[in-house]
Amino acid sequence: MPQPRDDVRLMAGYHSPLVDVAVRLNVNESPWPPPAGWRHELAAAVASLDAHRYPDREATGLRRALGDLHGVGADQIFCANGSNEVIQSVLLAYGGHGRTAVVFDPTYELHAHIARITGTAVVRGERGLRFELDLGEVRRVAADALADVVFLCSPNNPTGRADTLDEISEVVSVAPGLVVVDEAYGQFAPQTALELLPGEERVVVLRTFSKTWSMAALRLGYLVGAPEIVAALERVALPYHLDALKQAAGRVAIAYQADMHRRVAAIVAERERLMGALGDLAVDLWPSDANFILFRPRTSDAGQVWQGLVDRSVLVRDVSTRPRLEGCLRVTVGTPEENDAFVAALKEVTK
Ligand code: PMP
Numbered sequence: 264m265p266q267p268r269d270d271v272r273l274m275a276g277y278h279s280p281l282v283d284v285a286v287r288l289n290v291n292e293s294p295w296p297p298p299a300g301w302r303h304e305l306a307a308a309v310a311s312l313d314a315h316r317y318p319d320r321e322a323t324g325l326r327r328a329l330g331d332l333h334g335v336g337a338d339q340i341f342c343a344n345g346s347n348e349v350i351q352s353v354l355l356a357y358g359g360h361g362r363t364a365v366v367f368d369p370t371y372e373l374h375a376h377i378a379r380i381t382g383t384a385v386v387r388g389e390r391g392l393r394f395e396l397d398l399g400e401v402r403r404v405a406a407d408a409l410a411d412v413v414f415l416c417s418p419n420n421p422t423g424r425a426d427t428l429d430e431i432s433e434v435v436s437v438a439p440g441l442v443v444v445d446e447a448y449g450q451f452a453p454q455t456a457l458e459l460l461p462g463e464e465r466v467v468v469l470r471t472f473s474k475t476w477s478m479a480a481l482r483l484g485y486l487v488g489a490p491e492i493v494a495a496l497e498r499v500a501l502p503y504h505l506d507a508l509k510q511a512a513g514r515v516a517i518a519y520q521a522d523m524h525r526r527v528a529a530i531v532a533e534r535e536r537l538m539g540a541l542g543d544l545a546v547d548l549w550p551s552d553a554n555f556i557l558f559r560p561r562t563s564d565a566g567q568v569w570q571g572l573v574d575r576s577v578l579v580r581d582v583s584t585r586p587r588l589e590g591c592l593r594v595t596v597g598t599p600e601e602n603d604a605f606v607a608a609l610k611e612v613t614k
Contacts, residue, residue, distance in 0.1 A: 286597065318506055319510060346469045349469050354377055390422070406437050415443065417452065450527050467486050565592050579594045
């Protein structure tokens with residue numbers, strides 16, 4: 264058999280196990296679909312689609328709508344197939360052989376994973392004791408490594424807390440290259456790095472339609488940043504990588520922004536209720552600014568608890584093999600009924 268590149272051959276994949284259960288709280292999806300109006304408008308857009316023609320290569324309408332949403336020009340928006348493809352495009356343009364990306368563990372594993380796929384060297388720093396950004400460590404790692412790309416994740420997956428704007432600004436002041444702030448869960452958090460953009464040309468912010476917009480199936484994510492950076496990303500993107508259906512789905516969704524914010528508020532309220540219920544069980548908990556909660560069962564090991572939950576038809580994410588997360592699991596906030604089912608199952612498994 265032909266062999267893939269050595270570094271690819273040795274790479275482990277990155278996926279949550281596929282298990283058939285009733286309550287799926289493992290990949291931070293929204294528990295609710297977008298509103299019926301969105302579905303109807305999208306169906307109409309699909310019905311009038313010119314399927315025999317290539318889609319708008321520059322995704323003009325979608326980028327203009329997103330630019331309006333954030334008060335920036337369409338030339339400051341880069342769209343792709345999920346924010347994972349945005350991350351890949353950033354690394355294709357700003358990483359690659361001879362270049363370095365820096366991450367601070369524990370964090371979203373795909374930043375380092377995609378960096379390695381693109382041949383970018385990865386240097387790993389650590390977050391502080393409570394998983395906050397440790398600026399001494401940032402200074403030591405990002406500056407010493409002459410990082411071409413620094414990844415921050417705010418709110419941080421899987422630990423839950425958002426970085427403050429002061430912390431992010433400090434990172435920008437010590438990191439020599441591009442600072443990517445992954446805000447996949449941005450709408451759940453009290454502040455956003457988008458506020459820093461006008462003065463900080465080296466900062467880019469990533470957003471996705473997969474979580475707060477309830478559109479994980481559509482695969483749409485984007486970056487907000489300086490026009491020069493967006494132009495560089497366009498150079499590495501494949502022609503017509505954004506299909507017409509996706510462009511329409513995103514454009515239509517933006518008109519339903521108020522519904523999205525209502526869902527976010529409902530999830531935040533559920534998160535606080537879930538946090539309270541977990542507080543009565545034998546688990547350690549970390550505060551969250553996102554739609555998930557990191558917890559560590561005190562009575563049995565993470566693998567046993569994960570399996571015990573699966574046996575009761577509840578699926579959460581086992582993150583216990585990640586750096587600094589020994590014994591930890593992560594649960595996505597679901598509907599009230601799903602959360603109740605999770606708490607009841609966890610109570611049995613940890614008693
Ligand atoms: N960034 C973070 C921090 C995430 O948690 C996820 C989803 N797990 C993504 C990016 C990717 O999201 P998508 O590709 O669905 O936009």
